[in-house]
Amino acid sequence: MALPESGPRHDLPAPSADGVRPPKTGELVARRLRRMIVDGSLTDGDHLPHEASLMEHFGVSRPTLREAFRVLESEGLIELRRGSRTGARVRIPGPEAVARPAGLLLQLGKATLDDVYAARSAIEPPAARLLALSTDEERYAALEGELEAARARLGDAERFAAGSARFHLRLVELSGNRTLALMAGMVHEIILRQTQASVRAVEAKGTPGDYARALRSYEKLVELVRSGDGDAAERFWQQHLRVADELVLAGREATQIIDILD
Secondary structure, three states, X not given: OOOOOOOOOOOOOOOOOOOXXXXXXXXXXXXXXXXXXXXXXXXXXXXXXXHHHHHHHHOOOHHHHHHHHHHHHHOOOEEEOOOOOOOEEEOOOOOHHHHHHHHHHHHHOOOEHHHHHHHHHHHHHHHHHHHHHOOOHHHHHHHHHHHHHHHHOOOOHHHHHHHHHHHHHHHHHOOOOHHHHHHHHHHHHHHHHHHHHHHHHHHHOOOOOOHHHHHHHXXXXXXXXXXXXXXXXXXXXXXXXXXXXXXXXXXXXXXEOHHHHO
């Protein structure tokens, strides 16, 4: 990693007149390194320079630099290999970095399955519309790939449940809207676990679920998306979710998230 030619030297921040605590020097260094990760100057897997180089570049002490490292490590942006000569390495977090704390907040807030599925119904239909309007052949092909993966699992209920949850997630990811994708990723684990629990409950009754029906809905959605009819894709997927959610929840609407994630 190459540092910019002239880095800022951070003096200790002066107290604020309005009583608001100014950022610590370590936080300022972390902010600069974070910006370099976000703008691509530092990429996934890059090793940061040795501590001595960074201390000289930023004009800070070793404790201050390590404080900056701790901030970035807590954000999941770097990993520290203590006792190793390689030091700190950049690690770009995936959606799971948000999903874990989001799941905890939902548990603390006593969120129910009905909350989560209502949120999904607000996220996925607009995503279907965006994907249809994208006219992006690669995205269409990727969604078809998820359809084929789900079809290949049709004979195995639990594997089909996982493939189904994956299809829903990829639909949003392929829409091109990063915010919707992040929101979908936050509830994906909950949706996956509840779908699998629903499948197990149905199988235990000895009455196999109508998974072929779900697959036909996926096929219809892919067809509408490929046609470029965003409005039709959105309406169809809203209707599909309304019916599917009734079947999957079936009396468990008030179940709290903590009972699903434990």
